[in-house]
Amino acid sequence: MTRALLSALTFFFLFVANTHADNGKQERDLYQDLETFANVLTLIQQYYVDEVDSGKVINGAINGMLGSLDPHSAYMTAEDFKALEEETSGSFTGIGIEISIRDGVLTAVTPIEGTPADRQGIRPGDQIVRINGELTKTMTLMEAVKKLRGEVGTKVTITVHRPEWKEPRDFTLTREAIPLVSVNSMTLEPGFGYLRISNFQTSTTRDVLDALNVLGKKHPLRGLILDLRNNPGGLLDQAVKVADIFLDKGVIVSTKGRYKEEQMIFEAHPDGTHNDYPLVVLVNSGSASGSEIVAGALQDHKRAIILGTTTFGKGSVQTVLPLPEGAGLRLTTAKYYTPNGLSIQATGIKPDMVVPLNPASLDKTNPSAPPQRNIREKDLPNHLKNETVRPSAGSSGEKDPANQEASFEQVDEIQQTSKRLEQDNQLRTALIILRSLHLTDQQRNPRKDDN
Incomplete structure (x- = not known):
């Protein structure tokens, strides 16, 4: 050693x-x-x-x-290096939470949707002061990650502090295999689709294309909501390729470092598809890195309306450098810039329409408490500074069991969609905007086929 x-x-x-x-x-x-x-x-x-x-x-x-140096550069042992490769490939074992160090305190950036941390109510900004009774104050980020991960079925207890709580609270979570399902989609209304990207991993671009194909089968897409909320980023090339799906030309993102090899420009390419329907992108303070690249590119090219709250503001690129005996060094080597040439480092992407989080997202144990202030890049110690600043009808007679089962699934999907729209103020607002954009487009192009 x-x-x-x-x-x-x-x-x-x-x-x-x-x-x-x-x-x-x-x-x-x-x-x-x-x-x-x-x-x-x-x-x-x-x-x-x-x-x-x-x-x-x-x-x-x-x-x-x-x-x-900065909050994102780190030394990785051979074990850490292997865990990183597993995570970007699509799965890992743990409680499903993205963490960082803020003011010397281990802090939740965002829980991964559907994981033990998410189900137990862990929220962005929660301070994790103990893991299995051990103080986290002296732990490095990688040490904390190791303690939170473990074999499937084993338990870990985290002690969480929130400003609105009088005392910290313990949460005991059972570790699971966390499949990082990168893309989820559903139809909100005929012709209006919803697509969520939770992170950017090796299969994300393919999964997005497959989801768009499925969404457009029953009804041609008249509008799409792209949900990048609480997306912490991931692989740079996948974020670029996803933005390329919705752009035919122009710069997507550029990177600038101290040396020539860090000066890169990524551009969009026409692919023969017509993804020119109205697009609304949902973002919040948990949207970081790769999700900010996508949102920034679509905003600068005026391809989409960005809706939600200001993003995290992680505008730096990390390169993994191999070290002897399987270890690695994750080092910040460049900053990335939106098509307009602006860095979002520590400032984030400002939405075109600011729509706050739901009142329902407040702590139910204390409804009078103010909303939790989520952490962003600018809150992290030693963060890099920003030098630029900116339903089909069934047939009569006896129904086939398979068709009947499909009908039940369709009814369930409609109910789930209605519930989600009722609970999600930002998603509901985005759908209203899409409807308005579609109506405006129809008025300008009355001959446009909408079937």
Whole structure:
């Protein structure tokens, strides 16, 4: 363990020295700092009151070094690296919550829909002060992730603090296999579809295309609601490809870093499809990174109306650099910019129409309490600054059992849709806008086929 961590630390210093040194003096200073570190480590091993686990000390040094940069750079052990690959491939085992460090406190960014954390009522902004009785104050982000994950069926108790509560509360959750179902869809009304992307993983673009195909089978789409609320991001290439589905030309996003290899421009391509129906995109403070790329591109090209509340504001790109013995370094290497050339780092995407969260989303145990203020990128310590600032009728007679079952499913779907619209103020408003846009389009183009 010690050898692996030392080689990781040495690799990092050598990498920085060889690629980022502007002159000989800087390089000499860097090697002097590395020598100082080695001397301190030697003195700790020789004179500290208790025997020292060198691996633990070096691990803490690496995490402290990366933590001084920004909230998203991190050292990953071989185990962490493997977990990251599993997550982007579509599943992991745990309680289903996206977490970050805010003001030195482990904080929930957003629970994943349908997971134990979501069902137990964990909310964005909740402070997780203990995991299984152990204080989280001194835990790194990766250490906390490890403790929250575990084998299916095992339990973990988290102690949660909310500003409106007098005392923290314990939640005991049973770990599950968390399938990261990236895309869900349904028909709200004939011709008006709803498509939710919960994260961007390897299959997201394909799943979106499949969902659009299904939505358009019964009735040609006259409007679509794209729900990116509480979408923490994921794979950059998938976010770009999803935006490309709704755009025929122009820049989707550009990235800028210190060096030439980080200067990239991603553009839309015509694919022969006609996804030119009205589009409303739902966002909130839990919409981050990849979801902000999609929303920003569609907003700048005036392809969609952005509705909801200001997004998280994570406008940085992380590159995973492999280290010896299977470990990895997740390092912020660039910032991304919307088609208009603006960074959303720490400012987020401002909606075209600000629609607040539902009153029903308030804490039911204390209805008079003010709405919870969700955390955003600008609240994280050491965040990077923004230099730019901005139903079909059945036949008569005896029904076939299969058709009868389909009818029952259709009725259930209608009931579920009605319930969802009743409870979701932002979704309901988006549907009203889509109807209005469709009527306006029909008035301008009376010959347009709407069947």
